[in-house]
Amino acid sequence: MLVVNQVSKQFHDKKKGAIDALKSVSFEVNQGEIFGLLGPNGAGKTTLLRIMATIMQPTAGTIQVNGYDVATQAAGVRRSIGFLSGNTRLYKKLTPVETLRFFGSFYDIPKNVLEERIEAILTSLDMHEFKDRIVEKLSTGQVQKTSIARCMIHDPAVYILDEPTLGLDILTSRTIIDFIKQEKAAGKTIIFSTHYMEEADSLCDRIALIHQGAIVQAGSLEELKAATGKTNIRDIFLWYIDGGAGDSHAL
Numbered sequence: 028m029l030v031v032n033q034v035s036k037q038f039h040d041k042k043k044g045a046i047d048a049l050k051s052v053s054f055e056v057n058q059g060e061i062f063g064l065l066g067p068n069g070a071g072k073t074t075l076l077r078i079m080a081t082i083m084q085p086t087a088g089t090i091q092v093n094g095y096d097v098a099t100q101a102a103g104v105r106r107s108i109g110f111l112s113g114n115t116r117l118y119k120k121l122t123p124v125e126t127l128r129f130f131g132s133f134y135d136i137p138k139n140v141l142e143e144r145i146e147a148i149l150t151s152l153d154m155h156e157f158k159d160r161i162v163e164k165l166s167t168g169q170v171q172k173t174s175i176a177r178c179m180i181h182d183p184a185v186y187i188l189d190e191p192t193l194g195l196d197i198l199t200s201r202t203i204i205d206f207i208k209q210e211k212a213a214g215k216t217i218i219f220s221t222h223y224m225e226e227a228d229s230l231c232d233r234i235a236l237i238h239q240g241a242i243v244q245a246g247s248l249e250e251l252k253a254a255t256g257k258t259n260i261r262d263i264f265l266w267y268i269d270g271g272a273g274d275s276h277a278l
């Protein structure tokens with residue numbers, strides 16, 4: 028469970044002055060739900076996910092992750108999340124299996140449970156073929172699968188994924204999407220950001236459209252269609268971004 032309550036974030040840039048990256052953003056994501064953040068470049072998606080992951084503090088507002096407050100209970104939040112960011116780094120000389128054993132050792136996981144978990148993740152993400160090849164010899168998609176596996180090794184309750192399929196071919200994307208669906212079925216709470224509208228459409232239970240730091244609309248695809256009179260996510264997105272909605276409102 029994830030509760031975002033009136034979160035704002037202001038950056039101070041020497042040249043541009045104050046930048047309102049997030050403006051009073053609120054929503055909740057339930058257990059077993061996939062929630063998508065869809066927005067153009069600079070909308071504030073990464074900033075919001077970084078605050079959820081305790082990498083950054085909000086200027087105002089609160090976030091609870093799995094019952095822990097991001098500002099006052101950061102350790103509890105970190106134990107509860109798997110955070111995939113654009114700059115998740117791996118050791119080049121380790122293989123995927125060694126990477127998973129290494130990061131798994133940071134958590135209090137019995138050895139046999141860790142080995143079972145590694146085996147299950149290798150299968151789910153279709154990694155067996157390259158599991159013993161060092162990271163520097165892996166393709167982009169293989170590295171991304173390893174990064175996702177590394178973030179999930181402690182079986183977190185909440186997944187925070189910043190553009191998990193960015194730049195990947197459709198086969199690799201499909202494996203990752205199937206993995207996300209499988210984790211939803213296992214009761215995980217999942218939030219992810221994407222630029223890919225069709226992905227948001229097919230994967231998410233609910234979608235929030237974020238623009239210039241504010242959520243202009245949030246709801247299921249059916250609710251967004253009903254609110255706009257549009258039939259697909261691309262048209263819905265453009266309708267809101269072009270200001271067709273008039274006042275902002277959230278479902």
Ligand SMILES: Nc1ncnc2c1ncn2[C@@H]1O[C@H](COP(=O)(O)OP(=O)(O)OP(=O)(O)O)[C@@H](O)[C@H]1O
Pocket residue numbers: 038039040046047048066067068069070071072073074075
């Ligand atoms: N550390 C920072 N200092 C100053 N401004 C920042 C910083 N991080 C982000 N911003 C600004 O905050 C706004 C939101 O950026 P953010 O990276 O959250 O957007 P995004 O929706 O993830 O974009 P993209 O889809 O391009 O990754 C942008 O105007 C960005 O320039």
